[in-house]
Amino acid sequence: MKKTDCVAMLLAGGQGSRLGVLTHKIAKPAVPYGGKYRIIDFPLSNCANSGITTVGILTQYQPLELADYVAQGKFWDLDRQNGGVHVLPPYQQKSGANWYKGTANAIYQNLNFIERYDPEYVLILSGDHIYKMDYAKMIAQHKEQGADCTISVIDVPLEEASRFGIINCNPDGTIYEFEEKPKQPKSTLASMGIYVFNWKALKKYLTEDETKEGSSNDFGKDVLPAMLADGCKMMVYRFDGYWKDVGTIESLWDANLDLLNPKIDLNLSDPNWKIYSGTQGLPPQYMAESASVENSLVTVGCDVAGKLDYSVLFENVTVEEGATVEYSLVMPGSVIKKGATVRYAIVAENVVVEENAVIGESPEEIDNLDNWGIAVIGEGLTVGKGAKITAGKMITENVKEDELV
Amino acid sequence: MIIGNTLGIVFANAHDALLKDMTKASSMAAVCYGGRYRLIDFALSNLSNAGVSKVGVITKSNYYSLMTHIGNGKPWDLDRKKGGVNILPPYVSPEAQVYKGRLEAIYGILEYLQESKEEYVVVCDSDVVANVDIKELLNYHVNKNADITIVTAHGKKPNGQNDMMHYDFNANGKITAVHFEPAEDCDYSLDIMVIGRQLLIDIVSEEYAAGGVSLSHGIFEKCSSKYNIYGYKHEGYSAVIDSIDSYFKANLDLLCTDVRKDVFNKENPIYTNSRDDMPAKYGLKSKVSNSIIADGCIIEGTVKNSVLFRGVKVAKGAVVENCVLMHGAEIEADAVVKNIIANNFVKVSEGSNICSETVTYIEK
Numbered sequence: 001m002k003k004t005d006c007v008a009m010l011l012a013g014g015q016g017s018r019l020g021v022l023t024h025k026i027a028k029p030a031v032p033y034g035g036k037y038r039i040i041d042f043p044l045s046n047c048a049n050s051g052i053t054t055v056g057i058l059t060q061y062q063p064l065e066l067a068d069y070v071a072q073g074k075f076w077d078l079d080r081q082n083g084g085v086h087v088l089p090p091y092q093q094k095s096g097a098n099w100y101k102g103t104a105n106a107i108y109q110n111l112n113f114i115e116r117y118d119p120e121y122v123l124i125l126s127g128d129h130i131y132k133m134d135y136a137k138m139i140a141q142h143k144e145q146g147a148d149c150t151i152s153v154i155d156v157p158l159e160e161a162s163r164f165g166i167i168n169c170n171p172d173g174t175i176y177e178f179e180e181k182p183k184q185p186k187s188t189l190a191s192m193g194i195y196v197f198n199w200k201a202l203k204k205y206l207t208e209d210e211t212k213e214g215s216s217n218d219f220g221k222d223v224l225p226a227m228l229a230d231g232c233k234m235m236v237y238r239f240d241g242y243w244k245d246v247g248t249i250e251s252l253w254d255a256n257l258d259l260l261n262p263k264i265d266l267n268l269s270d271p272n273w274k275i276y277s278g279t280q281g282l283p284p285q286y287m288a289e290s291a292s293v294e295n296s297l298v299t300v301g302c303d304v305a306g307k308l309d310y311s312v313l314f315e316n317v318t319v320e321e322g323a324t325v326e327y328s329l330v331m332p333g334s335v336i337k338k339g340a341t342v343r344y345a346i347v348a349e350n351v352v353v354e355e356n357a358v359i360g361e362s363p364e365e366i367d368n369l370d371n372w373g374i375a376v377i378g379e380g381l382t383v384g385k386g387a388k389i390t391a392g393k394m395i396t397e398n399v400k401e402d403e404l405v
Numbered sequence: 406m407i408i409g410n411t412l413g414i415v416f417a418n419a420h421d422a423l424l425k426d427m428t429k430a431s432s433m434a435a436v437c438y439g440g441r442y443r444l445i446d447f448a449l450s451n452l453s454n455a456g457v458s459k460v461g462v463i464t465k466s467n468y469y470s471l472m473t474h475i476g477n478g479k480p481w482d483l484d485r486k487k488g489g490v491n492i493l494p495p496y497v498s499p500e501a502q503v504y505k506g507r508l509e510a511i512y513g514i515l516e517y518l519q520e521s522k523e524e525y526v527v528v529c530d531s532d533v534v535a536n537v538d539i540k541e542l543l544n545y546h547v548n549k550n551a552d553i554t555i556v557t558a559h560g561k562k563p564n565g566q567n568d569m570m571h572y573d574f575n576a577n578g579k580i581t582a583v584h585f586e587p588a589e590d591c592d593y594s595l596d597i598m599v600i601g602r603q604l605l606i607d608i609v610s611e612e613y614a615a616g617g618v619s620l621s622h623g624i625f626e627k628c629s630s631k632y633n634i635y636g637y638k639h640e641g642y643s644a645v646i647d648s649i650d651s652y653f654k655a656n657l658d659l660l661c662t663d664v665r666k667d668v669f670n671k672e673n674p675i676y677t678n679s680r681d682d683m684p685a686k687y688g689l690k691s692k693v694s695n696s697i698i699a700d701g702c703i704i705e706g707t708v709k710n711s712v713l714f715r716g717v718k719v720a721k722g723a724v725v726e727n728c729v730l731m732h733g734a735e736i737e738a739d740a741v742v743k744n745i746i747a748n749n750f751v752k753v754s755e756g757s758n759i760c761s762e763t764v765t766y767i768e769k
Contacts, residue, residue: 035684036700074479260686268683269701269716275683280480281676283669284440284699285685286660287708294691299684299700300441312684 004083004117006139006196008052009110010043011103012127013060018248020394021378022348027059029127030066031252032331032349034259034268035299035312037277038069039246042132043125044076044085045275050135052123054083056113058106060099063089075278088113102217108206114199122202124195124219130255131243132266132273133194138237142196148232149201149224151175152194154239164190165220167236175234178225189236192243195219201232242266249394253346253374256312256329260295282315290321306336314349323353328360331379344391345375353377354385354401361391411543412488412523412602413452413460414514415445416507417471419530419596423565423647426768427748432464434531435471436646437731437749439659439668440699440714443474444646445531446481446677449490452527453481454673455539459488461517463510465495480676493517507620511605512613518606526605530596534655535643536668536675537597545637546599549578552632553604553624556597558643562588565647570594570621572636580634583625592636594621595643604632642667653746653764656712656729660695682715690721706736720755 016028023031029040040057047055055078059066066087072078073085088110090099100106107114107124114122121142123135133152142150153167161182167189168177179185205223209215215222228234242264246252258264268275285298288305296308301316306323314332319325323336326343333350336342340353345360353359360375373392377383384401393405417434427436434445445462452460460483464471471492478490493514495504504510511518511528518526525546527539537556546554555572562571564587571591573582584591612623624634642664644655658664669675682701687693692707701716706723714732719725722739733750736742740753743760747767753759759767 259683269681274681276681280679281674283665283675284697286662286665287693287696287698289695291694293687293693295689296687297684298687298698308687 004054004119006052006054006121006123007083007114007117007119007199008043008047008055008123008125008135009107009114010040010047010055010057010125010127011106012040012057012066013100013106014126014128015061016128016247019252020249021376021396022249022252022346023062024396025062025379026065027062027127028247030062030069031246032314033130033246033252034256035297035314036279037268037275039130040066040070040127041076041275041277042130043127044070044073044078045273046131046133046135047125048076048078048276049273050133052135053078053080054117054119055085056088056110057085057127058100058110059087059089060106063087069278076276083117086113102222103219104206104209104223105217107202108210108217111203111206114203119199122197122199124193124197126193128247129192129243129245130266131192131239132241132270132275133239133243134273135194135196138194138239139196141237142235145173145235146233147196147235148198149227149234150196150237151224151234152192152239153189153236154192154243155188156190158185158188161185161188161190165193167191169236173235173238175228175236178220178228180220189238191220192239193220195224196237201227249346249374249376253329257310257327259297259312260310279315288321327362345377345389347377348379348381350380351377352382354383354387356385357383357387357389357399359383359389363391366391409456409458410523411455411457411525411527411599412518412521413448413457414511414526414528415448415452415460415462416510416528416530417445417462417468418465419507420532420566420647421465421467423532424649424652426766427649427652427746428467429768431467431470432531433646434462434464435467435474436652437714438534438646438652439656440697440712441680442675442677443471444534445471445474446675447534447536448529448531449475449478449481449483450673450675451529451535451537451539453483453676455543457527457539458483458485459521459523460490461493461514462490463493463495463514465504465510468492468494474678476678480678482676491517506618508609508612508618508623511609511620515606515609518602521602523602526600526602528598528600528605532646533595533597533643534646534668535595535639536641536670536673537595537639537643538673542597542599542637546635549635550633551599551635552601553634554599554637555580555634556595556639557592557636558595558639558645559592560590562591562593563645563647563651565645565651568619568621569645570625574636578635578637580636592638595639595645649746649766650764653729657710657727659697659712660710680715688721691719706738714749723753 012029016023078085166179244255282301285302292307298313305321306319318335320338328345330347331349337355339356343360366372376394383399386402387399417432421428477484483490571593685702688705697712699715705721706719709726711728716733718735720738723736724741729746734747735752737755
């Protein structure tokens with residue numbers, strides 16, 4: 001195997017349980033986003049655009065669809081003679097078979113994969129975020145500063161800081177403390193879960209961590225604090241672009257509608273930094289005579305004869321005449337039939353919303369806003385004629401005609 | 406198995422001259438169509454959908470954009486170890502000029518044909534928009550025990566090409582007469598045919614030696630009594646692109662749902678090169694009706710009865726009606742355009758008005 005400067009390891013094993021029915025059948029990184037993308041398109045496109053062409057993808061939960069999608073990495077130009085994309089599920093070893101116990105253990109179980117490329121650096125990524133980032137710049141800073149570990153951070157509003165892993169550093173960027181979701185944050189620099197390590201150092205700490213009693217084998221909880229305690233040189237890399245976690249229904253919904261916000265700089269077809277996706281062989285969208293479309297994103301294969309406002313339609317979605325979709329995401333292959341209304345909702349893939357059904361409610365319609373939320377319809381379900389789904393409901397079974405949920 | 410035993414030959418430059426300015430910088434095959442396609446996508450997808458895995462594309466001139474479009478043939482699943490897609494640039498022997506007709510063109514690739522192992526060849530032009538079931542065509546050819554099978558469409562014969570033929574058939578589908586004159590209600594050629602590879606080599610060598618220049622004249626005038634030539638009627642939609650007007654009409658035909666469902670049917674998709682644009686973005690106060698919109702478009706104005714290719718921008722207050730706007734065209738604020746075909750990256754500046762009575766092609 002040819003020696004490679006930097007190998008990227010993408011942690012894609014998480015279930016994303018807070019996304020509920022959206023991740024019942026697929027891993028979180030495979031969740032559709034932005035009309036024609038999946039979350040994993042972001043780290044993979046970033047790798048391709050940053051010139052990182054050896055990527056290990058660690059899968060565990062519902063890997064089938066994700067592995068299918070990634071295939072040989074051709075959508076992201078990552079089908080390479082040397083390196084390329086490799087899907088790495090847990091496997092049976094001589095000593096026995098183990099699931100990935102934690103993020104650090106997942107990397108530990110794939111030491112052999114990394115060793116094949118004999119890299120100087122290893123880049124750890126996750127499949128949970130929407131962002132465009134040049135990893136090459138981060139690696140360049142890491143080299144320049146001679147760090148053992150560099151952690152990418154982003155400035156978050158003080159009131160939100162307690163939701164994140166917060167990093168406290170000196171003015172020169174040297175890290176002196178980690179605080180996981182602190183009640184009284186001392187800084188507003190949140191870890192983005194993107195790390196560059198010197199491979200030799202990381203290997204040593206991963207191996208040591210395996211033998212530690214009671215370790216959860218997690219980067220944030222175990223490996224990084226151990227390195228800090230030993231006096232390793234740990235630096236922050238400041239990132240100031242768009243970055244959003246899409247781990248919850250609300251954040252996924254928000255991050256999609258951010259694409260419609262002219263104040264947010266998230267151009268996904270910037271020729272200098274395109275986000276690639278696997279869409280193939282679909283005709284352009286058709287807007288019928290009766291269509292009325294404002295503030296929306298619509299993509300290939302869609303057929304719209306109804307009304308759209310503040311919404312994102314994914315591939316092959318049909319919105320029939322007299323149907324209304326507002327403040328909603330409708331994922332690939334779903335059909336919204338005549339007279340149906342979809343509002344403040346996420347409709348997953350291949351759902352049929354029958355005539356005159358009503359899904360979701362706007363916040364104005366609700367007396368007690370604590371009861372309000374985004375309604376979610378799970379993959380492949382049918383919502384019967386005239387049925388009504390109230391705000392914030394998560395639907396996991398077919399809904400009968402005129403049923404109220 | 407006839408499927409694995411068939412080679413595809415596509416003419417990229419046939420009838421270039423008919424589109425005048427539109428083919429100045431590219432071949433007929435590379436002309437954009439339907440929001441995100443190029444005309445050759447139909448020939449390549451039809452062949453690929455039928456399991457034909459080896460295709461030679463005969464080029465003549467202006468083939469750079471075609472080459473970048475086809476690349477290694479991945480979108481059509483034609484990146485193969487055995488076969489795949491090959492661009493065949495014009496072969497100029499010391500004594501010959503660049504080929505004039507299809508006969509000379511095929512003569513120029515005789516070696517390619519001779520080296521191929523496939524028993525059958527599907528020969529097609531790239532100026533036809535149609536989703537043709539080549540698998541069915543090949544089975545028909547074999548069942549009829551035909552020497553040559555020609556795909557035909559029914560209706561008024563397109564009058565752009567002066568050598569376009571229409572045919573009379575007997576009850577069995579065998580061609581009994583060939584006509585070149587204009588006709589209203591006839592079965593005309595879609596320039597797609599199946600022929601035995603060896604037979605093609607023989608006819609071309611013989612005709613070339615005898616100083617002939619036209620493949621169809623060669624086949625029909627001299628051979629129709631000698632060979633079993635059958636017609637295969639294509640029942641679905643088809644459009645022959647032989648003028649700016651027919652180009653415009655073929656694009657706008659896609660606004661009809663039945664045409665769209667037929668041309669882009671789900672069993673036999675039409676593939677093209679992906680540009681990885683974001684979905685189309687519709688702004689506040691955008692009004693779009695009866696239109697085909699490609700990804701990467703940003704629409705803040707009004708669009709009606711039009712086909713917009715990838716990355717077209719229609720600014721606030723602008724009105725686009727009855728237009729075909731190619732890749733990257735930009736209609737600035739409050740401009741009004743009607744009945745135009747705008748070339749790639751054409752910019753219509755703020756407040757201007759280009760309303761034409763007849764369809765007008767605007768070059769960059």
